[in-house]
Amino acid sequence: MEPTILTLDQPLFILGSYTVTLGMCLFGAVVVLLFAGIPAVLGRRRDRQSALDAEQRMTALLTAQTEMQGRIAAMADVLGARQSELNQSISQRIDGMTHRLGTSITEQTKATHENLRRLQERLAVIDTAQTNIQSLAKDMAGLQSILSNKQTRGAFGQSRMETIIADGLPMGAYAFQATLSNGSRPDCTIRMPNGQPVLVIDAKFPLEGWNSIRSAENPEMIRQAQQQFRRDMEVHIRDISGKYLIPGETQETAFLFVPSESIFAEIHEHFEGIVQKAHRSRIVIVSPSLLMLSIQVIQAILRDARMREQAHLIQGEVIRLMEDLTRLDDRVRKLHGHFLTTQKDVDDVLISSEKLKKRGTRIEALDLETAARCPMVRRTQNPSTVVWGN
Numbered sequence: 001m002e003p004t005i006l007t008l009d010q011p012l013f014i015l016g017s018y019t020v021t022l023g024m025c026l027f028g029a030v031v032v033l034l035f036a037g038i039p040a041v042l043g044r045r046r047d048r049q050s051a052l053d054a055e056q057r058m059t060a061l062l063t064a065q066t067e068m069q070g071r072i073a074a075m076a077d078v079l080g081a082r083q084s085e086l087n088q089s090i091s092q093r094i095d096g097m098t099h100r101l102g103t104s105i106t107e108q109t110k111a112t113h114e115n116l117r118r119l120q121e122r123l124a125v126i127d128t129a130q131t132n133i134q135s136l137a138k139d140m141a142g143l144q145s146i147l148s149n150k151q152t153r154g155a156f157g158q159s160r161m162e163t164i165i166a167d168g169l170p171m172g173a174y175a176f177q178a179t180l181s182n183g184s185r186p187d188c189t190i191r192m193p194n195g196q197p198v199l200v201i202d203a204k205f206p207l208e209g210w211n212s213i214r215s216a217e218n219p220e221m222i223r224q225a226q227q228q229f230r231r232d233m234e235v236h237i238r239d240i241s242g243k244y245l246i247p248g249e250t251q252e253t254a255f256l257f258v259p260s261e262s263i264f265a266e267i268h269e270h271f272e273g274i275v276q277k278a279h280r281s282r283i284v285i286v287s288p289s290l291l292m293l294s295i296q297v298i299q300a301i302l303r304d305a306r307m308r309e310q311a312h313l314i315q316g317e318v319i320r321l322m323e324d325l326t327r328l329d330d331r332v333r334k335l336h337g338h339f340l341t342t343q344k345d346v347d348d349v350l351i352s353s354e355k356l357k358k359r360g361t362r363i364e365a366l367d368l369e370t371a372a373r374c375p376m377v378r379r380t381q382n383p384s385t386v387v388w389g390n
Helices: 022-148 150-168 207-215 219-244 261-270 272-280 288-309 311-373
Strands: 011-015 018-021 174-176 188-190 199-202 254-257 283-286 377-379 386-388
Touching: 150 174, 150 188, 150 254, 150 288, 199 219, 207 219, 219 254, 219 272, 219 283, 254 288, 261 272, 261 283, 261 288, 272 283, 283 288
Parallel strands: 199 254, 254 283
Antiparallel strands: 011 018, 174 188, 188 199, 377 386
C-alpha cells in the first residue's frame, strides 16, 4: 500500500462556502505560535528592565535618604537654635509683660482707690443733700399746711410783708395793724413826710381760688376755678378800696401785696381784667420785689424830707460858723501884726548886738596896740587888767 502524500493545497474541510487547505492551517498555526512566543520574550525583557530600574531607584532612594538624613540633622540643629532663641525671646516678653501688668495693676489699684475715695466723698455729699432735701420736704409740708389754712396763710403773707418793710424803713416810719378812723385795721401803714396821709398796704391775698386753679384736673374745672378766683379778687379789691382809701387820712392809692413772684406774673399774664379793675380802683398789685423797690423809693423820699427839715438848722450853723471864722480871721491878722512888730524889734536887737560885737572887736584890737606905746598905761599882775597912772 502506497503512503498518502499530503500537499499544502490539499483541502481539509469546507467552512461554509470557503475551502480551508492544509497550507492555510499550517500558516495559521505558525502565526499562532509566533504570537504566543513574542509576549513571553517581551515579558522577560521587561522583567530585566524592571529589575534594573528597581535597583537604580533603590540606589537613588538610598542616596536621597542619606541626603534627607543630613538635611533633617541640619534642620534639627537650626530648629534647636531657633527654639532656644524663641524660648529666650518668649521669656523676655513674658517678663516684660509681667512687669507691665504689675505696673498697670498697681496704677489701676491706685486709680480704683482714688475713684472709691471720690465716690465716698460724693456719696457723703449726696447724703448731705438727701438730708437737706428731706428737711426741705418737711418744710414744704409745713408750708403746705400753712397755706391750707386761711388764717395761717394770711399770717405768712403778713410776715413776708413785715420783713420787707422792717428791713427797708427806719423805726417809726411804719405801723402794723394800726386802726383807722373808720375802725378798719390794715396790715401796714407807712407814714409819709410833710404831714402827708399814710400809705396803706394789704397782705390778705386770696389764695383759695388760685390753689383751686392749680388743682383743677380738666378744662371745665379750670374755667370754673378761674371764674371763682376772678370773683374773689374783685371782692377783695372792692373791700380794700372801701375800707382803706379814706380822703385826707390815707393816700389815694393802696398796695395789694402778693407773696409770690410767680402768682404776680400769672395774674398779669392771664387776668388782665383784674389788673385793670385794680388800677381803676386805685389799688396797685405788688410782688415782693416791687414792694421792696417801693420801700426803697419811700426811704429816699423820707431821707430827702428829713434833710429839708434840717436845712434851716444847717443854715444857722453855717452862719454861726462864718461868724466864728470872721473873728478867727481878725485875731489871726492881729496876731500876725504882733508877730511883725516882734520880728522888727528882734531884728533891731540883732542889729544892735551886731554893732556891739563889732565895736568890742575894735576896742580889743585898740587896747593891745595902746598898751605897748603909751607910758601912762601900767599893767597889773592880771594881764586883762589895765591901770592908768599919772
